Amino acid sequence: MWQYFMPTKIFFSQKVVEKNKEVFKNFGKMALIVTGKTSSRLNGSLDDIENVLKSLSIEFYTYDKIEENPTFEQIRQAVKELESYSFDFVVGVGGGSPLDSAKAIAVLLKNRSLPVEDLYDASKYNSSLPIIAVPTTSGTGSEVTQYSVLTDDTGFKRGFAHDLIFPTVALIDPLYTMSMSVSLTRSTGLDALCHAVEGFLSKRATLISDLYALESMRLIKQNLPRALENQNDFEARAAMSFASCLAGMVISQTSTTLAHVLGYPLSTFKGIRHGDATAAFLDVVVQKAQSEVPQKVDKIREIFGDIRKFIEVAGLEIKLQMTDEELEKWTKRVLTAKHMQWTRGTFDEFSIRKLYERMRAN
Ligand SMILES: [Fe+2]
Incomplete structure (x- = not known):
C-alpha cells in the first residue's frame, strides 16, 4: 500500500517569476512578502517579485527581518507587526528560514488568537493564507513540503506539519542560487x-x-x-x-x-x-x-x-x-x-x- 500527496504547483525555469507573473493575479490584491535581511536583495529575487506585483497593481508589504533558525519569539514579533494589515496571500522568499517563517506567519495571520505553540497541534486550526514559495538556495525543499521548523522558547528546533502549509505555488529559478x-x-x-x-x-x-x-x-x-x-x-x-x-x-x-x-x-x-x-x-x-x-x-x-x-x-x-x-x-x-x-x-x-x-x- 502506498499513497502520494504533494499539492504544490511547481514552476521551474530561468526568469521564472517574470515568465509566470499571471500566477500572482489569482491570489488577491494585497501580498505579504516574508524574507531575510539582505540575501534576497542581492540575488535579485525580491526585486523581481516586487516589480511583478507592481506591474499587476497588487499592493505588498515586505517583511525582511527573518534570521537564520527563526525563533518562536521572532514569529510572535512578526505577527504583532503585521496583524493590522489585511493580506490575501504570503510570498516566502529565500532559504529555509524565510520559507518556514512564511508558513507559520500565514497560519497565524489567518488565526489571530492562535499562539505559536499551537501550530504544533493540527487540530487547533483549519485555515491559512495561501503561500507562494520562491527558494533562493538549493537545499531546504521547503517550497514543496508541509513542514516548518522553528526554534522553541527553550532553544530547541521543532518542526510542525500541516497540509495547509504546502505552498500553493513554488517558483524555482536556479539563477537565484548563483550568488550563494x-x-x-x-x-x-x-x-x-x-x-x-x-x-x-x-x-x-x-x-x-x-x-x-x-x-x-x-x-x-x-x-x-x-x-x-x-x-x-x-x-x-x-x-x-x-x-x-x-x-x-x-x-x-x-x-x-x-x-x-x-x-x-x-x-x-x-x-x-x-x-x-x-x-x-x-x-x-x-x-x-x-x-x-x-x-x-x-x-x-x-x-x-x-x-x-x-x-x-x-x-x-x-x-x-x-x-x-x-x-x-x-x-x-x-x-x-x-x-x-x-x-x-x-x-x-x-x-x-x-x-x-x-x-x-x-
Ligand atoms: Fe533539512
Missing part, C-alpha cells in the same frame, strides 16, 4: 543530500519517494562537487535546484530522520549551518540501516561509494567544544524526538551520546 557562497552552497547541498538519503531509508518511504530520492542522490553526486568547484557553473546550479526540489518531495512523504534531529542543537546552540550539522551524522543513518534494508544501502553505495568520504571531500569538518551538560540535554532530546520512530536501527542513550562525542573537540 561556497560555504552556503555546500551546506544547502548537503541538506538536500540528507533529505534524499534519510527519506530513502525512512520507514515511511514509498515507491514514488524512492524514485525521487535515487534521482536526487545521482544529481547531487554529479553536481554538488561541480557547483563547489565553479560557482558560475549554471548547469550544476540548475541540477542542484532540481535535486533539492526532488528531495523536498521525498521528505514530504517520508519526513526526515535521525541525522536531522541530531543536527538541530548544533545549529541553535553552536551556530553550525543546518545542512552541515545534519550531514555530520548521515553516515550513521546509512550504516544503521544496513541490517534492515541492505539492498537500499547497496544502492546508496553504488552512487556515492563511502558517503562519509563524499561529504568530507565536499569540505565538511565539524569539531566543537561541548559540555557534559549539553551532551546530556541533547541526547535526551534526541531520544524523545518523533523522528526516531522512522529511523532504521536501534539507538539508546549511550549510542546517541557517542555520536555527539565523535565531534567533540575538548
Whole structure:
C-alpha cells in the first residue's frame, strides 16, 4: 500500500517569476512578502517579485527581518507587526528560514488568537493564507513540503506539519542560487543530500519517494562537487535546484530522520549551518540501516561509494567544544524526538551520546 500527496504547483525555469507573473493575479490584491535581511536583495529575487506585483497593481508589504533558525519569539514579533494589515496571500522568499517563517506567519495571520505553540497541534486550526514559495538556495525543499521548523522558547528546533502549509505555488529559478557562497552552497547541498538519503531509508518511504530520492542522490553526486568547484557553473546550479526540489518531495512523504534531529542543537546552540550539522551524522543513518534494508544501502553505495568520504571531500569538518551538560540535554532530546520512530536501527542513550562525542573537540 502506498499513497502520494504533494499539492504544490511547481514552476521551474530561468526568469521564472517574470515568465509566470499571471500566477500572482489569482491570489488577491494585497501580498505579504516574508524574507531575510539582505540575501534576497542581492540575488535579485525580491526585486523581481516586487516589480511583478507592481506591474499587476497588487499592493505588498515586505517583511525582511527573518534570521537564520527563526525563533518562536521572532514569529510572535512578526505577527504583532503585521496583524493590522489585511493580506490575501504570503510570498516566502529565500532559504529555509524565510520559507518556514512564511508558513507559520500565514497560519497565524489567518488565526489571530492562535499562539505559536499551537501550530504544533493540527487540530487547533483549519485555515491559512495561501503561500507562494520562491527558494533562493538549493537545499531546504521547503517550497514543496508541509513542514516548518522553528526554534522553541527553550532553544530547541521543532518542526510542525500541516497540509495547509504546502505552498500553493513554488517558483524555482536556479539563477537565484548563483550568488550563494561556497560555504552556503555546500551546506544547502548537503541538506538536500540528507533529505534524499534519510527519506530513502525512512520507514515511511514509498515507491514514488524512492524514485525521487535515487534521482536526487545521482544529481547531487554529479553536481554538488561541480557547483563547489565553479560557482558560475549554471548547469550544476540548475541540477542542484532540481535535486533539492526532488528531495523536498521525498521528505514530504517520508519526513526526515535521525541525522536531522541530531543536527538541530548544533545549529541553535553552536551556530553550525543546518545542512552541515545534519550531514555530520548521515553516515550513521546509512550504516544503521544496513541490517534492515541492505539492498537500499547497496544502492546508496553504488552512487556515492563511502558517503562519509563524499561529504568530507565536499569540505565538511565539524569539531566543537561541548559540555557534559549539553551532551546530556541533547541526547535526551534526541531520544524523545518523533523522528526516531522512522529511523532504521536501534539507538539508546549511550549510542546517541557517542555520536555527539565523535565531534567533540575538548
Ligand atoms: Fe533539512
